[in-house]
Amino acid sequence: MAEDKNATQVVGLLVEVANADTVYRDLYLRRARQLLGATLDESAYRAIASIDKEIEDLMRHSRSVALQRNWDQAAKLSAEVEGLRR
Incomplete structure (x- = not known):
């Protein structure tokens, strides 16, 4: 370590x-x-980068949904982000 x-x-x-x-x-x-x-290794690095991009996309979509006041969808997207961060 x-x-x-x-x-x-x-x-x-x-x-x-x-x-x-x-x-x-x-x-x-x-x-x-x-x-x-x-x-x-490179494959692990690329996997992490892919997850980071997916989180960014979900966060962008979540902000858009929140501006439309669609709270149920915003909560679902937030839960997805939390799952990916773990």
């Missing part, structure tokens, strides 16, 4: 350096990807 946290911190620093040093940016990002790959 501590090793994962350390790797995550190193990845954050590599991304910061990559933003500052554009000449070697690709090298920093490649190393960050290697470190992160040991913690989180």
Whole structure:
């Protein structure tokens, strides 16, 4: 667990350096990807990103439904969002 946290911190620093040093940016990002790959594989990352997008879409729809004062539908959408967040 501590090793994962350390790797995550190193990845954050590599991304910061990559933003500052554009000449070697690709090298920093490649190393960050290697470190992160040991913690989180690409398919898991894509699954998380997909869930995040679905949550955003549901929240947008929920706001629209709330503006129309359709409280039952808003409650259903809110419950879906909570389920996805778990």
